[in-house]
Amino acid sequence: MESKMFCYQCQETANGKGCMVKGVCGKTAEVAKLQDKLIYATKKLSASKVSNVDQTIILNLFCTITNANFDPKILSDRIDQTLKLIPEQIEIPENVGVLATENEDIRSLRELITYGLKGMAAYLYHANALNYHDEKINEFMRETLAKLLDDNLNVEDLTALALETGKFGVDTMNLLDKANTETYGNPEITKVQIGVGKNPGILISGHDLKDLEMLLEQTENQGVDVYTHGEMLPAHYYPYFKKYKHFIGNYGNAWYLQQKEFEQFNGAILLTTNCLVPPKDSYRSRVFTTGAVAFENCQHIDEINGKKDFTPIIECAKKCQPPTEIETGEIIGGFAHEQVFKLADKVVEAVKSGAVKKFVVMAGCDGRQKSREYYAEFAKALPKDTIILTAGCAKYKYIKLPLGDIGGIPRVLDAGQCNNSYSLALIALKLKEVFNLDDVNKLPIVYNIAWYEQKAVIVLLALLHLGVKNIHLGPTLPAFLSPNVAKVLVENFGIGTISDVETDIKNWI
Ligand code: FSO
Numbered sequence: 149m150e151s152k153m154f155c156y157q158c159q160e161t162a163n164g165k166g167c168m169v170k171g172v173c174g175k176t177a178e179v180a181k182l183q184d185k186l187i188y189a190t191k192k193l194s195a196s197k198v199s200n201v202d203q204t205i206i207l208n209l210f211c212t213i214t215n216a217n218f219d220p221k222i223l224s225d226r227i228d229q230t231l232k233l234i235p236e237q238i239e240i241p242e243n244v245g246v247l248a249t250e251n252e253d254i255r256s257l258r259e260l261i262t263y264g265l266k267g268m269a270a271y272l273y274h275a276n277a278l279n280y281h282d283e284k285i286n287e288f289m290r291e292t293l294a295k296l297l298d299d300n301l302n303v304e305d306l307t308a309l310a311l312e313t314g315k316f317g318v319d320t321m322n323l324l325d326k327a328n329t330e331t332y333g334n335p336e337i338t339k340v341q342i343g344v345g346k347n348p349g350i351l352i353s354g355h356d357l358k359d360l361e362m363l364l365e366q367t368e369n370q371g372v373d374v375y376t377h378g379e380m381l382p383a384h385y386y387p388y389f390k391k392y393k394h395f396i397g398n399y400g401n402a403w404y405l406q407q408k409e410f411e412q413f414n415g416a417i418l419l420t421t422n423c424l425v426p427p428k429d430s431y432r433s434r435v436f437t438t439g440a441v442a443f444e445n446c447q448h449i450d451e452i453n454g455k456k457d458f459t460p461i462i463e464c465a466k467k468c469q470p471p472t473e474i475e476t477g478e479i480i481g482g483f484a485h486e487q488v489f490k491l492a493d494k495v496v497e498a499v500k501s502g503a504v505k506k507f508v509v510m511a512g513c514d515g516r517q518k519s520r521e522y523y524a525e526f527a528k529a530l531p532k533d534t535i536i537l538t539a540g541c542a543k544y545k546y547i548k549l550p551l552g553d554i555g556g557i558p559r560v561l562d563a564g565q566c567n568n569s570y571s572l573a574l575i576a577l578k579l580k581e582v583f584n585l586d587d588v589n590k591l592p593i594v595y596n597i598a599w600y601e602q603k604a605v606i607v608l609l610a611l612l613h614l615g616v617k618n619i620h621l622g623p624t625l626p627a628f629l630s631p632n633v634a635k636v637l638v639e640n641f642g643i644g645t646i647s648d649v650e651t652d653i654k655n656w657i
Pocket residue numbers: 378379403422423512513514540541542565566567600601602603604
């Protein structure tokens with residue numbers, strides 16, 4: 149059968165090989181083809197060397213990330229707008245997707261870099277929203293996208309480019325960290341309620357803190373409460389948002405449970421970024437999108453003159469029942485770099501005394517595959533003298549488990565969103581300094597990272613750039629790594645995957 153589409157950019161790709169009829173994520177073949185064309189047009193725009201196109205490039209890349217934009221009309225419009233910016237007349241060929249590159253190693257490297265750039269674009273978009281820009285990153289992005297059309301680049305050239313992408317990944321996460329912490333303060337230890345209040349609610353999901361700020365401002369004294377979902381949970385850790393009394397807690401878990409949890413929430417829902425699962429008819433009228441996210445028949449809130457008017461969401465929420473309580477208690481988090489540095493003496497003492505034997509970085513993504521239960525079981529099976537350092541939605545597999553503490557230090561330290569994996573790298577570098585080591589790989593740290601979509605790709609490339617070796621990536625290695633490219637990663641960086649909990653604990657801890 150001739151395939152209607154081809155996409156293998158995420159971990160849940162069909163049969164671990166590629167989605168060819170419809171995306172496991174719900175993306176239709178029509179949307180997949182439009183995204184291919186949008187990426188092609190964006191590369192052509194980058195190659196055309198026109199100036200002042202960075203915002204277009206960044207948003208185009210972000211729109212094609214897994215679980216972000218499912219709307220054919222918006223994607224077609226973006227293709228048209230992009231082509232209009234290119235001085236010469238461009239006809240987009242029919243088949244410009246992944247398989248247009250025939251050599252499997254060149255294809256693998258081109259896609260690895262493209263996905264890294266998509267993740268980078270997502271983080272840049274958030275930094276830009278807070279008025280933090282970096283022309284060097286923009287320039288790298290434009291030049292690299294143009295190089296992805298250049299058939300003269302060989303495997304060595306593209307391997308070097310992939311690693312350089314990691315360097316700019318570090319710079320981008322640094323920029324976003326600066327944007328977030330200078331605007332909203334440094335995350336601090338915080339208890340986040342997971343029960344519900346009596347008012348109707350608005351649930352905000354995704355990663356965009358500027359959207360949250362505008363929503364909290366506009367919902368003050370309106371008789372509605374605001375809750376976070378999924379990757380927005382760490383917003384509670386920032387001092388700035390604590391002044392809002394109606395910002396009351398976190399509802400639910402990671403993205404893939406949203407069809408059940410959005411139903412139970414009863415109120416209005418705002419998706420600021422991925423991960424959106426195609427909404428069910430039963431709650432679709434309560435779902436609103438903004439930024440790069442969109443879905444046909446869900447109301448999209450546009451930014452006009454730097455402002456977003458969330459009135460339709462507030463009006464929708466006021467007509468809704470309060471959320472159904474699905475759990476009670478609290479989550480403790482806020483262990484980003486500054487907070488952990490404040491605890492440095494305690495942590496160093498715990499390592500020196502032998503109370504803490506190992507740190508296990510379990511950052512990354514959660515997902516719907518049953519095999520991801522591994523991560524909950526792994527966390528439970530870890531010896532009591534280990535500490536989990538986490539960031540990203542992967543945390544939902546174990547953050548509510550009673551894993552206890554070591555001398556007052558919780559055994560799960562949540563730094564924040566997936567982009568806050570940068571914090572975990574800073575913590576590792578700080579420990580290297582404190583323990584006077586010449587190599588970050590000599591620290592008692594094990595990396596057991598779960599990936600799902602393309603932001604995890606830029607986080608991975610960033611960690612490789614920082615010299616981190618022996619990362620275990622699961623639950624499966626990316627389908628887009630050809631055997632030869634995978635071999636390079638294994639031989640040079642010791643990248644491996646996972647097996648079963650018992651074996652992995654025995655071998656790594
Ligand atoms: Fe998760 Fe989705 Fe943050 Fe991703 S909500 S999976 S890597 O978008 O970005 O961790």
